Amino acid sequence: MNNIKNATKYLFSAFFVLIALSLSACFSGSNNSKTTTDEPVVIAALSVTSSAPADAQTGIGTNSKVVAVFNKDVKSETVNETSFTLQGAGETSVVGVVSYDSATTTASLKPSSNLSSMTVYTATLTTDVEDEAGDSLVEEVVWTFTTGELADTSAPALDVAGTTPKDADTGVLRNVKLNIVFTEAVDPVSISAQSIALKTDDTASTVVAGELSFINPTTVVFSPDADLAGDTLYRLTLSDAITDLAGNTLAVTTLGFKTGLKASSSPLAVDLGTAGNYVLLAKTGISTTGTTDILGDIAVSPVDSTALTGFNETLDASGTFATSALITGKLFAANMSPDTPAILTTAVSNMETAYTDAAGRTLPDFTELGAGEIGGLTLDPGLYKWGTGVLVTSDVTLNGSSTDVWIFQIAEGLKLQDGKSIILAGGALPQNIFWQVAEDVTLQAGTTFNGIILGKTAVNMNTGAVFNGRALVQTAVTLIANDVNQPSE
Incomplete structure (x- = not known):
């Protein structure tokens, strides 16, 4: 997983629980008590949760773009050529197009020409980046990666081992959330309701409504809006609109599974x-x-x-x-x-x-x-x-x-x-x-x-x-x- 260097520091308020209780036999008979009148307050600071290429990753295709995933939506105008930069060792800053995709909360930098081969590159997001509340990154987020000798021409694929449900699974829970994993980082702007579709195993059926969550550059979760039908065949289709960071196209991919009659609920608590x-x-x-x-x-x-x-x-x-x-x-x-x-x-x-x-x-x-x-x-x-x-x-x-x-x-x-x-x-x-x-x-x-x-x-x-x-x-x-x-x- 990514190790983003100089990760953003956190602006937080101390979290306390409002407690006014006497410790009794349940806690071995203590007669002391501790109280506080503070309400629980935790403020989520703006931060970068992952990047692609990942920090310290090597062998990156010279034709790759660079992306960073935020933990919340940011103001698109604050993600620009000044706040998101890329520079090779001994080189001037890379010229390219910087953009922001609100649907996946990702910033992208697409170089105007191929990167140099066998070169260490440093990506930087500055404190000019702000979330919708006007809060910025507390300090710069910096990570590095190293290019390989050639451009990337290999197509991405579905990681069948990491994806759940798996092809031909049966008895799948009706409230399943599909965890879709790719073999390499994919371009966030290629992930949409048009590129990932779940339907019953019937060509005339409608697409299941739901929410796509871009967890990190290799993982997408699809959460149906309602429980799936029981004892029913479903087919997930990934279209060739999905590309990797070098623009290579995913071959149309499908997997099928069959639901059971049950939906999961909260597991039973662990008896301590x-x-x-x-x-x-x-x-x-x-x-x-x-x-x-x-x-x-x-x-x-x-x-x-x-x-x-x-x-x-x-x-x-x-x-x-x-x-x-x-x-x-x-x-x-x-x-x-x-x-x-x-x-x-x-x-x-x-x-x-x-x-x-x-x-x-x-x-x-x-x-x-x-x-x-x-x-x-x-x-x-x-x-x-x-x-x-x-x-x-x-x-x-x-x-x-x-x-x-x-x-x-x-x-x-x-x-x-x-x-x-x-x-x-x-x-x-x-x-x-x-x-x-x-x-x-x-x-x-x-x-x-x-x-x-x-x-x-x-x-x-x-x-x-x-x-x-x-x-x-x-x-x-x-x-x-x-x-x-x-x-x-």
Whole structure:
């Protein structure tokens, strides 16, 4: 996925949850409370979510155009030859036509002549680019790529492995969203209702109405406006109007699938068992530096209290828990009182069972969405699966009701870039969002995260990150001056 250098910094307001509750038996009997009167406010900054050619990509055809995808619509007049430039090493700026396509929120730069071969090119978007509210990129977005020896003459094709549903699939959910993946970046202006059409397998049928979302230069999602008919053959047709960035034409491509009788609904929530009594639960340690502020109980097991570092905790006279000025709640470890080790052993077991449950859910609604780059997307409730890591380079919105559930199955790591946020809309609640992550979770400085992390390895929260949910991990949690809030269930 793209690694846009000097990514836009985030203008955000701290996200707090309005909480006025007494911690009771559900959270091991703490009598303290923490309140705030701030309403949740998260402002999505204008940013670039992906580009083509991608940063550091090599072997690019000399006849390629350059595109950048924004996380929201921008003012077309701010995307011009001054704000979007391309320059080869040791050369003057490339002369070309700069344009903006609102339907796909993409800027394009088409050189007037072929680029030089075997040359490093630097693309730049300046802070002159503004969204419709008048907010600009906070700093320049810069990325590089290297051309090959020749022009690109190879036609793009459908990536059959990444596209879902697949050809000849049966029992497809009636509310399916089609995830269309290409073998290379395609020209955003070639993606339209005329170039991508879904119909029943009948030449006389009408095209299914729906919305096309240009996720990144290789991925398009088609969302039908209404559930498809049950037990019906459908055919997706990609026309030869679709081209790659060099203008090579896609051969007309079709795939067919048959719906079943069911439509997906929110998956069942993951049962956390007694692991849900803790805002942070880890097997090898929890550490903090700086002014961390935690609402909820934390625990480590099977390690002892020496694995709780930076809290300057005081053991209670009962010996069953400790307290700290950094925590509105209690600290527990496996060497506290005769009963605590058994309680924590059960909680850790429940945590591991919850991880296995989340990882084992089948029939995902989305597979490999955005090739792991989900920045800028609005995600409906459902089950999402990636065989890679997931990167958030601009704000992601989870839109649903207070009873809707999201489960994210991530085979590698999860990372939020500086200042980026997981935003909840429509009444969605962090306790109904489950992030099952097989490798490290990294929340960069100033990020805001919502949901339950079920982690196989570590969770690292960098300076100023705000965490609303629970981190239940099978190694360690590292904090640096963070606000950590358990869900107000």
